[in-house]
Amino acid sequence: xxxxxxxxxxxxxxxxxxxxxxxxxxxxxxxxxxxxxxxxxxxxxxxxxxxxxxxxxxxxxxxxxxxxxxxxxxxxxxxxxxxxxxxxxxxxxxxxxxxxxxxxxxxxxxxxxxxxxxxxxxxxxxxxxxxxxxxxxxxxxxxxxxxxxxxxxxxxxxxx
Amino acid sequence: xxxxxxxxxxxxxxxxxxxxxxxxxxxxxxxxxxxxxxxxxxxxxxxxxxxxxxxxxxxxxxxxxxxxxxxxxxxxxxxxxxxxxxxxxxxxxxxxxxxxxxxxxxxxxxxxxxxxxxxxxxxxxxxxxxxxxxxxxxxxxxxxxxxxxxxxxxxxxxxxxxx
Numbered sequence: 001x002x003x004x005x006x007x008x009x010x011x012x013x014x015x016x017x018x019x020x021x022x023x024x025x026x027x028x029x030x031x032x033x034x035x036x037x038x039x040x041x042x043x044x045x046x047x048x049x050x051x052x053x054x055x056x057x058x059x060x061x062x063x064x065x066x067x068x069x070x071x072x073x074x075x076x077x078x079x080x081x082x083x084x085x086x087x088x089x090x091x092x093x094x095x096x097x098x099x100x101x102x103x104x105x106x107x108x109x110x111x112x113x114x115x116x117x118x119x120x121x122x123x124x125x126x127x128x129x130x131x132x133x134x135x136x137x138x139x140x141x142x143x144x145x146x147x148x149x150x151x152x153x154x155x156x157x158x159x160x
Numbered sequence: 161x162x163x164x165x166x167x168x169x170x171x172x173x174x175x176x177x178x179x180x181x182x183x184x185x186x187x188x189x190x191x192x193x194x195x196x197x198x199x200x201x202x203x204x205x206x207x208x209x210x211x212x213x214x215x216x217x218x219x220x221x222x223x224x225x226x227x228x229x230x231x232x233x234x235x236x237x238x239x240x241x242x243x244x245x246x247x248x249x250x251x252x253x254x255x256x257x258x259x260x261x262x263x264x265x266x267x268x269x270x271x272x273x274x275x276x277x278x279x280x281x282x283x284x285x286x287x288x289x290x291x292x293x294x295x296x297x298x299x300x301x302x303x304x305x306x307x308x309x310x311x312x313x314x315x316x317x318x319x320x321x322x323x
Contacts, residue, residue: 079298082301083300113286113293123298123300
């Protein structure tokens with residue numbers, strides 16, 4: 001009798017714990033939308049029924065960072081609000097991921113001036129960049145599926 | 161003299177007498193302070209360097225009609241010459257703070273004026289023509305703008321520390 005059949009009865013699937021956790025986590029994303037600017041409209045369009053982000057398991061925005069695992073930074077981040085964003089990030093429990101939504105969060109966009117953070121990756125680690133000004137809902141959903149791939153691969157191990 | 165229909169008549173007054181002159185204009189019927197702003201003429205070599213601009217409107221509130229506009233310029237330098245017009249128009253409070261924040265123009269009777277837009281730690285005044293366009297003053301994060309502990313997005317080779 002092969003070993004697999006004695007340990008695991010027929011009809012069960014063996015896998016790594018990381019992979020199983022990653023699979024479970026990627027379809028239950030609780031995102032915290034940190035919305036500061038016009039990209040928020042596109043976030044709402046993506047979340048609402050027409051594009052329906054809920055189909056991908058990310059339908060429930062939590063407005064407390066302590067209950068969220070994906071921080072979506074949506075809109076221009078100024079130097080004045082940067083410490084607030086960092087504090088929100090620090091308050092989130094592990095495992096956590098960060099999405100930079102729109103060019104302003106990716107690089108500062110066209111706000112190359114005294115007031116704007118030139119990319120939020122200077123203040124928090126970013127897992128996924130969604131470019132666009134603002135990004136189309138299709139782009140956001142593609143980004144979300146790519147983030148799900150990343151969550152699946154890493155299994156939600158906390159960052160060292 | 162042609163009068164711009166939007167900006168109205170252009171008038172220059174002495175900065176030292178700004179509150180008296182503006183109070184007289186308000187009594188004359190220019191009851192709305194539309195805007196209070198500033199222009200830096202350093203590149204044009206003007207002395208004194210700044211123009212603080214009060215834009216006024218005569219409003220017929222009952223009929224909702226604009227009865228004429230006025231643009232009042234006060235030439236000032238960095239020394240506190242102007243007086244606050246908060247007592248005439250309460251909205252001037254924030255506008256004067258913005259002028260101080262962005263241009264560093266002081267008001268004689270507001271020695272402890274606070275910045276409006278930028279944070280307290282910000283050094284300098286961002287809309288002055290001699291403010292370096294590339295200068296950055298981040299509260300957190302590196303001044304050079306280098307990426308800090310950032311796993312770049314690469315699905316084939318996820319850069320997760322600890323692997």
